[in-house]
Amino acid sequence: MKKVAIIGGVRIPFVKSFKEYNHVGNQEMLTACLNALVTRYGLEGKRIGEVALGALLNRSTEWNFARECIMGTALDPHTPAYNLQRACGTSLDATIQLGLRIACGQIDTGISGGSDTNSDIPLLFKQQLAWKLVDLRAAKSVGERLKILASLRFKDLAPVYPSIVEPRTGLSMGQHTEKMVKEWGITRQEQDALAYQSHMNAAKAYNDGFFNDLVIPFKAVKRDTIVRADTTPEKLAALKPAFDFSGNGTLTAGNSTLYTDGAAALLLASEEYAQQQNWPVQAHLVDAESAAVDYVHGEGLLMAPTYAVARLLKRNHLRLQDFDVYEIHEAFCGQVLCTLKAWEDADYCKKLGWDTPLGSIDRSKLNTRGGSVAIGHPFAATGARIVAQTAKILQQRGSGRALISICTAGGMGVTAILER
Known part of the structure; x- marks a missing residue:
């Protein structure tokens, strides 16, 4: 099996929907990311082994979305491309699929990515x-x-109008998460504290220049617009519940992801091909796992990553604590905290196939350059954003192991291990 190298990724700034990218479509956003990859890595006129792209909020006329994006770049038009979709895990799944093809020698290069916009929504x-x-x-x-x-x-x-509602329950993702935080005893204060830390980490990352080569200008926007360097615990505490208006709600616009427009893309290659091209390797994709839960009959909608991670750890003979970096998608801060608490619960971990709790993690290693609550969450773009961000963190560290975890609609989860 060949080693799967993560060469690098780019994205346009993530912005709050219905503002800066109003009336801008998925194809235009994602093509901008692909062209940036082409320019950065000298891919003009080159045939990529395979391209896998996705979008959740796409039009029925965009049935060949990925291929059309490729045709808008300077890549060799003989480059094949296909669409895929797994809700918020779309571009992480795209990365995993291409990684498997590289590992078994079918292709030497691949580009994964995703895009989503609420501002050009198909009615x-x-x-x-x-x-x-x-x-x-x-x-x-x-x-x-x-x-x-x-x-x-x-x-x-x-x-x-499209809505983020589970067809089998009629509940939104936020309403499902309200049920989860009540079950696990997660407080509003804990959720707000995690949201505050996410914003502070993202703001510091910008100040340190971390995003300089990850985020490219688009439509006169140069940086993410949702990051709030000036937020405070007091400001977060003043926000009203967004999903439960009974007086018991704990999820707010401050500790939940906002509707976001954006796109991201990622270049992968075999280790050998990267060496031939003199491409520095940021990290390697080591393994991945997906899972699903029976949310219709009582399991928490966004708890599937707990199962995926448990299986991933067992297969790789690792402990939850054997990581230097944890990137857990913040669909809601409450969902992240439920996941962490579940891994510490002995009875719950027995359902995951472990005789003992997976245990706790070092919170100082969690989403250290900001998570989705601060940066934003264009559904299909988040996976590529997280992989590119994590690979760069590992590159800057010089070595290490990272765990990526993304929950998705439909009660599913996608997880991966990166190493350098």
């Missing part, structure tokens, strides 16, 4: 209207057409 109309319009097109006579037109109602024209 749908009710299915009844679609059926009537299809029937109208197929009608053979004027009479048939008039009959169908006469059946149209104003309610048929009401748009259907």
